Amino acid sequence: MFSWNDMITFVWAFFIVLPLTSFVHASGHTFFVVLFGGKPVLTMGRGRKLFSVGTFHVHSLYFVDASCQYTEIKNESRWKYAVIYAGGIIFNAISILIVNSLIHLDIWPKHLFFYQFVYFSVYFIFFALLPIEYGKDNPSDGKAVYTVLKYGKTIKEID
Template sequence: MFTLSDIPTFIWAFAIILPLVMLIHESGHYVMARFFGGKMKFTLGRGKVIFKLGDFEIRRVYFLDSWCQIDELEVSNRWSHALVYLGGSIFNLITIFILNALITYGVLEPHIFFYQFVYFSLYFIFFALLPVEYGEGHPSDGKAVYDVIRHGTKRDPLD
């Protein structure tokens, strides 16, 4: 049962863990795009920009949304674009395996922080790979992968 004593954990989850999971997810897209010779604009949040460093920016409501926008890839084919779209989920999955291994081998103690981190990571993977249109030309990563493999259609920005 959710009680008032759970409010600090709730705030912790949305103020720290969710943005961290989003950062890892978008980093996956970013690294894959760079691997294929592309450049990306990488944004966390909505609203006014509060921090900018090169291609990376954080906006005022930093826990609400995240996305990347690809400039053309040097290695530009269906598979390179599909891997860029899958990069976020791949990075989320890798961090889940690393975290679980660290807990299994006693490097880290089990903690609610890690449970929530894995929960949000799995949430991100599931909804990123669900092949749907979010509206206004914004496909999920799964829909973008489907479109690029099936039709050769490259979709931006990445959500």
């Protein structure tokens, strides 16, 4: 049962672990945009901008979400866009493997932080793979991969 004693764990998960997981996901998209010659802008959150470091922007509601906007990539192809759209899923999956490996090798301790990080990463992967629309021109990663491979339609902002 959830009690007041769980509030520290909740705050930790909500304001630190979840945004970190979201950052890893958006970094996956960003990595592949750069790899394929595009110019990305990675944004954490919504609301008033708190600070920027190059093309990385952090907003006051940093824990809400993260997104990657980008310019055209070089030598466009459907498979490159598909990899960009799947980049968040790929990075979340790799982060799970890294965390679990480091724990298994006794390099990192078994800790609630890592459990929560892996839990949220699995959550991100699951919901990113669902081929659904979150709104006009805002498909899930799975829907974006499907749409670009089948119809060649691309999007320039990835959540």
